Amino acid sequence: xxxxxxxxxxxxxxxxxxxxxxxxxxxxxxxxxxxxxxxxxxxxxxxxxxxxxxxxxxxxxxxxxxxxxxxxxxxxxxxxxxxxxxxxxxxxxxxxxxxxxxxxxxxxxxxxxxxxxxxxxxxxxxxxxxxxxxxxxxxxxxxxxxxxxxxxxxxxxxxxxxxxxxxxxxxxxxxxxxxxxxxxxxxxxxxxxxxxxxxxxxxxxxxxxxxxxxxxxxxxxxxxxxxxxxxxxxxxxxxxxxxxxxxx
Amino acid sequence: xxxxxxxxxxxxxxxxxxxxxxxxxxxxxxxxxxxxxxxxxxxxxxxxxxxxxxxxxxxxxxxxxxxxxxxxxxxxxxxxxxxxxxxxxxxxxxxxxxxxxxxxxxxxxxxxxxxxxxxxxxxxxxxxxxxxxxxxxxxxxxxxxxxxxxxxxxxxxxxxxxxxxxxxxxxxxxxxxxxxxxxxxxxxxxxxxxxxxxxxxxxxxxxxxxxxxxxxxxxxxxxxxx
Numbered sequence: 001x002x003x004x005x006x007x008x009x010x011x012x013x014x015x016x017x018x019x020x021x022x023x024x025x026x027x028x029x030x031x032x033x034x035x036x037x038x039x040x041x042x043x044x045x046x047x048x049x050x051x052x053x054x055x056x057x058x059x060x061x062x063x064x065x066x067x068x069x070x071x072x073x074x075x076x077x078x079x080x081x082x083x084x085x086x087x088x089x090x091x092x093x094x095x096x097x098x099x100x101x102x103x104x105x106x107x108x109x110x111x112x113x114x115x116x117x118x119x120x121x122x123x124x125x126x127x128x129x130x131x132x133x134x135x136x137x138x139x140x141x142x143x144x145x146x147x148x149x150x151x152x153x154x155x156x157x158x159x160x161x162x163x164x165x166x167x168x169x170x171x172x173x174x175x176x177x178x179x180x181x182x183x184x185x186x187x188x189x190x191x192x193x194x195x196x197x198x199x200x201x202x203x204x205x206x207x208x209x210x211x212x213x214x215x216x217x218x219x220x221x222x223x224x225x226x227x228x229x230x231x232x233x234x235x236x237x238x239x240x241x242x243x244x245x246x247x248x
Numbered sequence: 249x250x251x252x253x254x255x256x257x258x259x260x261x262x263x264x265x266x267x268x269x270x271x272x273x274x275x276x277x278x279x280x281x282x283x284x285x286x287x288x289x290x291x292x293x294x295x296x297x298x299x300x301x302x303x304x305x306x307x308x309x310x311x312x313x314x315x316x317x318x319x320x321x322x323x324x325x326x327x328x329x330x331x332x333x334x335x336x337x338x339x340x341x342x343x344x345x346x347x348x349x350x351x352x353x354x355x356x357x358x359x360x361x362x363x364x365x366x367x368x369x370x371x372x373x374x375x376x377x378x379x380x381x382x383x384x385x386x387x388x389x390x391x392x393x394x395x396x397x398x399x400x401x402x403x404x405x406x407x408x409x410x411x412x413x414x415x416x417x418x419x420x421x422x423x424x425x426x427x428x429x430x431x432x433x434x435x436x437x438x439x440x441x442x443x444x445x446x447x448x449x450x451x452x453x454x455x456x457x458x459x460x461x462x463x464x465x466x467x468x469x470x471x472x473x474x
Contacts, residue, residue, distance in 0.1 A: 159271035205309035
């Protein structure tokens with residue numbers, strides 16, 4: 001996995017550099033018409049919230065909030081010179097998560113007050129289409145790290161076995177890019193995005209908290225015939241992106 | 249600009265490389281030993297498990313098995329499932345330590361089980377690790393690789409060990425696949441060499457095993473761990 005990710009970064013970097021060489025060479029040719037401006041830069045998510053959208057019987061969830069949910073490179077390519085519609089490609093690291101209340105009396109508490117946090121970090125390649133600021137697309141997510149921990153416990157975080165996770169989870173995403181500062185060099189955008197991991201994050205029958213439970217965490221007697229739910233979180237984040245203008 | 253992109257690419261690659269972790273490690277936070285009923289006719293009743301094991305594997309859904317009783321011996325600790333709470337039963341899992349139950353908390357690495365011909369059947373033995381007798385399919389799995397971490401060690405006034413607690417994660421395997429039936433044309437399963445036998449059966453992953461032996465037995469401490 002690490003070799004794959006490293007190779008991908010090197011290839012992406014090389015392609016960006018090659019594109020710039022082309023841009024330098026052709027800069028004087030299209031001076032009469034409006035130049036085609038490709039945007040390449042970085043995006044960083046500042047804050048995020050996420051929650052599982054479906055629960056097994058006997059379990060509940062709450063939203064979880066965290067910082068630095070995403071970071072990576074972003075490319076924006078208008079469909080034509082001056083067009084307000086274009087394609088966007090995000091490549092980087094995404095996180096999603098939830099607070100899981102595994103049973104009513106978890107943590108020695110009552111009324112569903114106890115919980116632990118689940119956090120999933122993924123390498124993501126997300127192509128999307130931007131309609132004058134409104135962004136719609138899909139994300140292809142490759143697991144990097146998955147953790148569970150009780151914030152009230154000093155125990156080390158439980159790192160979840162990657163063999164339980166889908167080798168590629170997919171999300172549907174919708175969001176917006178709001179231009180807040182534009183110069184000749186580039187644009188600073190406020191980046192808002194909401195995602196729904198419709199494929200689920202786990203392989204079939206592999207999410208332990210997708211099993212039914214009684215109010216103290218014991219599996220129900222009819223467990224053998226029950227279906228294990230997948231974890232299908234939804235999350236949203238707000239961040240910033242800076243796109244350097246590359247004119248052709 | 250090229251320098252900037254080079255910087256960005258290297259930074260991203262570095263961040264990606266740093267944050268990959270395969271797992272499983274440590275204990276799942278959902279595996280509580282002490283459970284307190286807080287309502288209904290059981291209000292105030294404290295229910296304490298001896299262990300809880302989450303496993304997955306070939307042909308197995310992910311499963312959590314609570315264990316309600318245990319036995320501590322000089323070579324390790326046995327943990328028994330709720331549905332088999334009687335004498336003369338097989339433990340759901342057995343933890344062994346090289347040289348006997350250790351005298352200090354810490355991390356203890358598993359050794360891969362050895363397979364040998366004993367009588368008319370192949371058997372597996374191991375010195376350090378965890379053996380799982382899966383009550384759902386009846387298959388016994390032996391250690392391949394993993395770690396047991398002792399976080400709690402109780403002693404009586406004589407220095408004898410009365411309880412151990414901690415967690416483990418690891419990979420296990422059965423001797424032969426559960427669905428393999430020997431025949432004249434194929435007396436052994438694929439990958440199994442009778443001249444140099446090794447584990448060649450179904451895989452099982454101990455995603456998280458949490459334990460705290462509370463049996464009234466106590467054992468003399470060993471002088472060496474691993």
